[in-house]
Amino acid sequence: MTTSPALEARGLFKVFGKNPRSAVERLRAGASRTEVSDQGTAAVIDASFTVAPGEIFVIMGLSGSGKSTVIRMLNGLLEPTAGDVVVQGENVTTASAGQLRDIRRRSISMVFQHFALLPHRTVLDNAAYALEIQGVGATERRERAREILDKVGLADRADAMPVELSGGMRQRVGLARALTAGTDIMLMDEAFSALDPLIRREMQEQLVELQRELGRTIIFITHDLNEAMFLGDRIAVMRDGRIVQNGTPEEILTDPANDYVAQFVQDVDRTRVLTASSVMEPPAAMVPVSAGVRGALKVMRDLQTGSVLVTENRRFLGAVTDRAVVRAVKNGNTDLRSLAKSPQSVVGPDEALTDVIERSVESPVPIAVVDDKGRLLGAIPRVVLLAALGNVEPTTTEIPIIDVPMTVPVAELTATLEAVSAANQPVIATEGSV
DSSP states (O other), X not given: OOOOOSEEEEEEEEEESSOHHHHHHHHHTTOOTXXXXXXXXXXXXXEEEEEOTTOEEEXXXXXXXXXXXXXXXXXXXXXXXXXXXXETTEESTTOOHHHHHHHHHHTEEEEOTTOOOOTTSOHHHHHTHHHHHTTOOHHXXXXXXXXXXXXXXXXXXXXXXXXXXXXXXXXXXXXXXXXXXXXXXXXXXXXXTTSOHHHHHHHHHHHHHHXXXXXXXXXXXXXXXXXXXXXXXXXXXXXXXXXXXXXXXXXHHHSOSSHHHHHHHTTSOGGGTOBHHHHOBOOSSEEEGGGHHHHHHHHHHHHTOSEEEEEETTEEEEEEEHHHHHHHHHTTOOOGGXXXXXXXXXXXXXXXXXXXXXXXXXXXXXXXXXXXXXXXXXXXXXXXXXXXXXXXXXXOOOOOOOOSOOOSOHHHHHHHHHHHHHXXXXXXXXXXXX
């Protein structure tokens, strides 16, 4: 069953000037922003995107890129020169004034850059203001506002006046007002840009937590790429009125659409954006536990690697090193399960690389990526992790990767392999791809 979009922008144009519709026709025919400047200023050119329910969708770009003009068209503050905005199935662009007011009350709330609080009202009454407009009774609206103020950490300042609050607190009140309104969609126009860096980071983290808890759909405008990468489930990058790329933070970071986007992302901290699933590879050195110790040793010899990952019915059991296997063969131990260990070498697919790095430093074997049922999804050898951090081309040829140097003396290893060959026992070498 396909979920209907929370919001759709369909071919939006906004031209300010003496002949906007003629400018739109020329833009559609391939004219540039500069070429239509004699007829008007093209603020937004053919912007289209879809926002899913419960998603944080970020629109980012430098000053003059058109991002704030887009958000003002989404809630009807600006009328598009061409195109449509559809909110939960209702067309904002063709709605009457009364219908538009109703859509705003029911579906869309907004958080402004400069707080826009009512200075003569308390924090509680500011937070409850949207419900007052909706006609909700005083007792109910204040009760609901108190619940939201508690969620944003301002329960103890409910009776304070805006002038008594810091900038970060005033922005929390603005956020609380939008949340108290109970709308499914929140528009946030540079909502945190007026805050100092520490408070700004706190607000970003709190917004993500609130979105997870309340499941609101958020469209967030920013000029800060790091903020966009931290907040966005998807990001639309704008330049000169056009959306030049629309994708997940990982897609934009690893596969920028053009040189403009590439320049934007070159200084981004990749460890905080990329996840284990984005860099993992199919495990090259892997054996089922049924292969036994000799099977593990054969795979390590064939692939010239110092460790293997051990599985059972696709479930990851642990990793075994060459030293442990050679010692087990010499001692007559054939139970591979008893050797498989994974104290620091397991991560989930959504774990950030910054956490994977910490585990990799402490682990002599590749990091195993497993799902919530313990099934092996892939592996991250240290060399692959380094390539990802160094922004090396992600596609690689099939070459053996030596994860750690062989730690067993050559003479000892040779004697062990001869003993394995002399035993002439069948060996199961691989389990197949995961």
